[in-house]
Amino acid sequence: MIMETNSSQVLVEANRLAKQYPVAQGWFKPPASLYAVDGVSFRLAAGRTLAVVGESGCGKSTLARLVAMLEPPSSGDLKIDNIQIDQASRSDLKRIRPMVQMVFQNPYASLNPRKKVAAILDEPLAINTKLNKFERKETGLAMLAKVGLQAEHYSRYPHMFSGGQRQRIAIARALMLDPKLIVADEAVSALDVSIQAQVLNLFMDLQESNGLAYLFISHNLAVVEHIADEVMVMYLGKIVEQAAKRHVFDEPLHPYTKALLASMPRLTAKFPQKRSMLHEELPSPLNPPPGCPFSNRCPHKKDACSAAKPALQDFQGRWVACSRIAEIA
Amino acid sequence: MALLEIENLSVMFGSASRPLRALDGLDLCMEQGEVVGIVGESGSGKSTAGLALMGLIDYPGRVTARRMSFADRDLLMMPESERQTLRGKDIAMIFQDPLASLNPCFSIAYQLEETLRVHQAGTRAELRSQTLALLRLVEIPDAEQRLDAYPHQLSGGMCQRVMLAMAIACNPRLLIADEPTTALDVTVQAQMLELLTGLQKQRGMALLLITHDLGVVAQVAHRVVVMYAGQVMEQGRVPDIFDAPRHPYTQALLASLPEYNVGRKRLATIPGNVPSQHERPQGCVLHPRCSNAQEICRTLVPDPAEFPNALVRCHFPLDKTVGPCKQNLTA
16 A cells, blocks of 8 residues: 555565454453554565564564564465465465564574574575585575674674674574565664664665665664664554655654654753653553544544544555644644 | 762672772762763673662672762761661662562552651651652652552553652652663653653752663763773763764764764774673773774773863873764774
């Protein structure tokens, strides 16, 4: 539904993707259902970066897991490389799975401490390709060089590296099968500022050299502003605004996007500045407010907002889910 | 007279023959009602500094200082019992992870009352009404109902507010906040910072804000201390340091932020990694990563040099006219 991307180069197409989890309420009550992701649609073209932002609990990580095919969606459909995932044959899936790789938040937890870098990089190749041992080692060494590590690092264990180096190993592992899409779930959040800049540069270099697409999930708006082409703002499992990066950062439309940007600590402005602050906290996703999910925190709330869920609509060439957008924009 | 005066504060761990200096020669002076930010990457000793001020460094850690006084009382020579009466009353602290610092087995009312019980007398009813007033002060909605809640029933932001209520319960003169908003979402972080600065102004507390987030410091603090590998690299007033840093590390740190690289594809980076405690280099701790390093930096540790309103530990401090954007660091 979004943006006029040429369909031939569309890599991922999600249509009304939803994931619902049952949540136990006690022994005798039926389980409640929690919509972690609810009706999310987007298209991502090869070589582009789509950033997903939102507070914790907004469903951004669940979306990442859906796109990485780690979990099946409850409803809606996902097309990767023009193949419908839920109807794909085994051979198609075997072809598609290596195309999508994931980089996780915490490099201290995402690398097996009992495996050497050699084994970590070797495993995807041993399972998915017919390369022999020597070819695999050669590929692994070449990949280490590509992510800025030395050949001597090949036979070391993860604990011998610093956080930034570990994240490079995690990226190298994701790149071993020459993927087309990297799902980066808060991939730079655990890193120090100076290391974060190194890893972001690596991400951008790899995009240029390999034509990678990124689904870049982050809560750090400054990082998103730097790396993204397009931004999707999520709130309680739904998209509230989706547009090109410049639009979102220069002229946010949805009240939630505005609040999110205003909350971002700036290096220039002095603190008690005039800001559209949100006074409440995120409501429980088990018990969202009726109608618009943002209505309990929204400064522009009217009674009509609690009546119906606003649909994502086209407003001045951007997608916004707010029933009063024409009045407040 | 300054509220807090620290000269050459060091914290060492490890054996006497091979000490690990977590904090190496911190000089800090804080006035009543001043907000000072300590920033640094992980392992720079910023949290250790907070713990040393609170007197929470236990054996085998060793705290030494030329001078460490709070309101003209010597913290180092003070007997532990006297320190205990200061701690939580005149000097209070809040920690990063609110859910880990609250006791899950007791209600928040009980935990808040505990602080009051230790430091002042009062009947149970008085304590309870004081507790309620504190919860209202930190803007917890439906405070009466939340009194008997347990930490797991509250969100992260609410728990951090409870921590803050606990810290300000006895009207401290110095509040140490160690990464108070790191575990929170940006919208909740903004609320928390506003609350923190509001209370600080209203009560005239001194606030020592320890964080890795330069944006938070830029917005909240009056002065900032930039730390690296246990040493203070630079300290000075916030606008000066953010507009025209004098230390190459501060400049490189600012230059690596996405905010300073708007419109540029590649971010400026600091090559290499933060050295671990075992592998601190000889001479200036920054020299392996510094693009301005000369022969003298490899051998001699620079002493902090005084500038107007600033203290810089570098052999070759930068010219004031060089802003963080016009830097010449290696990419």
